Amino acid sequence: MEKTYEELLREVIALLAPLAPEGRTVGEETDFVADLEFDSLKVMGFVEKVEDRFDISVPLNLLPDIRTVRDFVVNLQRLLGER
Amino acid sequence: MAIFDKFRPLARMRRELAESGIASIHVVMDRVVSATEAFINGRPVILAGTNNYLGLTFDPDCIEAACEAVRTLGTGTTGSRVANGSYAAHEQLERDLAAFFGKRGVIVFSTGYVANLGMLSTLAGPGDAFVIDADCHASIYDGVRLSGAEIFRFRHNDPEDLDKRLRRLGGRAENAIVVVEGIYSMWGDRAPLAEIAAVKRRYPGALLVVDEAHSLGVLGERGRGRAEEAGVEAEVDFVIGTFSKSLGAIGGYCASDHPELDLIRYANRPYIFTASPSPAIIASTRAALRILASRPELRERLWENSRRLYGRLERLGFRLGPEPSPIIAVRFAAREEAHAAWMRLMEHGVYVNLVLPPATPDGGSLLRCSVSAGHSPEQIERIGDAFQTLAA
Numbered sequence: 001m002e003k004t005y006e007e008l009l010r011e012v013i014a015l016l017a018p019l020a021p022e023g024r025t026v027g028e029e030t031d032f033v034a035d036l037e038f039d040s041l042k043v044m045g046f047v048e049k050v051e052d053r054f055d056i057s058v059p060l061n062l063l064p065d066i067r068t069v070r071d072f073v074v075n076l077q078r079l080l081g082e083r
Numbered sequence: 084m085a086i087f088d089k090f091r092p093l094a095r096m097r098r099e100l101a102e103s104g105i106a107s108i109h110v111v112m113d114r115v116v117s118a119t120e121a122f123i124n125g126r127p128v129i130l131a132g133t134n135n136y137l138g139l140t141f142d143p144d145c146i147e148a149a150c151e152a153v154r155t156l157g158t159g160t161t162g163s164r165v166a167n168g169s170y171a172a173h174e175q176l177e178r179d180l181a182a183f184f185g186k187r188g189v190i191v192f193s194t195g196y197v198a199n200l201g202m203l204s205t206l207a208g209p210g211d212a213f214v215i216d217a218d219c220h221a222s223i224y225d226g227v228r229l230s231g232a233e234i235f236r237f238r239h240n241d242p243e244d245l246d247k248r249l250r251r252l253g254g255r256a257e258n259a260i261v262v263v264e265g266i267y268s269m270w271g272d273r274a275p276l277a278e279i280a281a282v283k284r285r286y287p288g289a290l291l292v293v294d295e296a297h298s299l300g301v302l303g304e305r306g307r308g309r310a311e312e313a314g315v316e317a318e319v320d321f322v323i324g325t326f327s328k329s330l331g332a333i334g335g336y337c338a339s340d341h342p343e344l345d346l347i348r349y350a351n352r353p354y355i356f357t358a359s360p361s362p363a364i365i366a367s368t369r370a371a372l373r374i375l376a377s378r379p380e381l382r383e384r385l386w387e388n389s390r391r392l393y394g395r396l397e398r399l400g401f402r403l404g405p406e407p408s409p410i411i412a413v414r415f416a417a418r419e420e421a422h423a424a425w426m427r428l429m430e431h432g433v434y435v436n437l438v439l440p441p442a443t444p445d446g447g448s449l450l451r452c453s454v455s456a457g458h459s460p461e462q463i464e465r466i467g468d469a470f471q472t473l474a475a
Contacts, residue, residue: 057251060234
């Protein structure tokens, strides 16, 4: 059964939390660069975790348009729906 | 955000490098006296960071061929081959390369970067998919981006992960192009090409592109690269490479048995809209290719030098790439530590490449040596001696 947006959000936040700088909480509006200080290496490390967790491949083309956790989860939900 | 605001992080990084005294990103060679020696800041140095694998930049035959071409054909072509015409020598070099690789056709490009940009951006389009090794060179990333196809990375040198990515594509795998390199430029490690070719075989219609920039003249019985060494040349759809490393000049090529290669030439914007290689470049490259093919002892010397330096640095306890190779990367945890080591090597008259994040694959800092067949045993010893001062 397809997961809801809220379920995916919870799972993505759980994957992100260990990668966040100490003391930062991760939420729907968290910005990968401004709030989590992610560089391209960290982004790719996170994407690989998500790919393994959900058995999908995330095209690199999506990444420039993703700024927040919400953007990421919306795209993730779409990719999972396309399988 | 104003137009120039996006350069602020870069400005901050440059300022930090300058404040910490890091000048290595702006090295100027006052004079180059041989394939392995130059003067930097008025002091003689051994060049161990040049990709000059066969040491052909000062080969008398290559120099004479280039000089003769300048005298008879002039200094430049002043235009693209499509708009302004080819020189006979361009076509001769393409025939030479096709014969060398045993392939049906070759396109010559003005640089290795343009070869990747042109081939990858033209081969695929919207609806197609690229599956590329995560550690691929920037020219590959730029080429696939320009194509408009979807881009997927697989874990570096991991055929199982490649298989997983192709499987996830489902029916679209028949429109997939896998891109890998023969030897990777940061760690000097080789692609497991036989295994990668075996994965590709499981997906009918998928194509395999191998960038042999660092492996031409370095690997294979005839120096044709990693595909030759791994025995999978027939499985590789497009071989891409450069003249700026083993062949000691500048330029790029793509060799293929696909008859469509000649159509790709006329759809290839980076090829069509770039001035063609100058006569001197074409002439010295043809001479260098003859040397590469006829003097396997250069390859043997290159490997002897590489194994000797790798072994010495390994015994000194440095963290190196996974296997001996003409690219020997020494890893440091901190940027400052790598820079201090680079400065010390320069003081001891040895020039290597300082590679800092984000250019490194894993965020670490590297001193990257490239070994040459042109290095004498004494020079290899002196490079090792300089590194020994770091270990002391």
